[in-house]
Amino acid sequence: MNKIVRILPGIFLSLLSLSSCDGLFTEDCIYKGYLHARNGFHHPSDMGTPEQAEMNLMVFPLTGNGVAEYDNLSIPFNGSGDAYGTLHIGSYEFLACNKDVNILEDAGSAATVRLRVPTEQGKITAEQGYAYSSSVTGTVMTDDTLHVTCESKLMVQRIVFNITVTNTGILEYTGITAELDGVTTSRYVRTREKGSGFATLPFTVSPEKENFFRKEVLVFGINTGVSNVIRLHLDGDMPVDADLDLSDVFKDFTADGISVDITVRVSPSLHTASASIEDWQNVEWGQGIITY
Structure with missing residues (x-):
């Protein structure tokens, strides 16, 4: 009986030394996973495309803690067409696009976000370039990597x-x-x-x-x-x-x-x-x- 009493405090101290999410599933735990997005352009061979680094990935959480925490989150693609991020677990919609000369408007929702060409007094004031976009969905799992491919197509x-x-x-x-x-x-x-x-x-x-x-x-x-x-x-x-x-x-x-x-x-x-x-x-x- 005395042996058990001596062991229990050791176990209690060991549990305290663990982080809140190490081996324990509670509402207070914050679980995250990883994202790797790859962008690809759909275009004819005789036309140029934007630099991959001009593309951005807009992140719209559908479920999980990201809904409350991520507001207008955008991840840039690198020169090779890859975007990386660490996100709360949950389901997401990702929109890839390049702004070119345009203005990004109503970006609070994937359903409403759009590109608008600059205007002044009823006239367009910028020369439109090749604007691309794509939409893809996926689910981020704990300590796992979600791989998505953005098939970006012309908007013009x-x-x-x-x-x-x-x-x-x-x-x-x-x-x-x-x-x-x-x-x-x-x-x-x-x-x-x-x-x-x-x-x-x-x-x-x-x-x-x-x-x-x-x-x-x-x-x-x-x-x-x-x-x-x-x-x-x-x-x-x-x-x-x-x-x-x-x-x-x-x-x-x-x-x-x-x-x-x-x-x-x-x-x-x-x-x-x-x-x-x-x-x-x-x-x-x-x-x-x-x-x-």
Whole structure:
């Protein structure tokens, strides 16, 4: 009996020396695991992609202690396309994206977070680049590593304007200043669906050869519920303006890209010009855009 009394205090002291989670499962214990995310780009071979280090992994806890503790948690990918973290155990949704020139908005929820291109007074003020995103879910287990792969896909569409100027005579045109109405200003990161906002996109077009101008722009999309007019101002010996409604071109525009052929006919005697649509063609990424 005396032996047992001597042993019990030793056991009690040993238990006290253990950390709160060593071998004991209690509500006071904090259990964590590890994350390894790998990013991969889906893109055609003729296009560039962002640097892997420009990509970030947004962490949205679904269950566990992370729900209360992680607010707007973001983990950067390294140059090799890997992101590492230590997280509370539980289920998560991870969103990978690069901001490019865009603004990250409503980042409190995976369902609402989106990228928005900067605008001022109804006009887009930054040149859109290649923006990517992906969504993946997984569960972090105690002292285990969750491996996820982010299949990042493009959030933008490509529009190529091929503009031919005719009836110029001896007139020379050195460039075109253009504005396109109804350009979508945001996309949701999780689904890559278009937001409802829109603005006017200003851009300039340089000549590729005499009387032929070509410009490629990247956009989050086209809002077909509003005006889709393009306004063209030809700079040169006799500056002229021409407006053209592109509603028919964009009404079914869901492809990765589109090539639009436009002819501007100058009337030197009247100091005016008119524009018309000659053709358009939907193009998927990697299919290539027709050049002249």
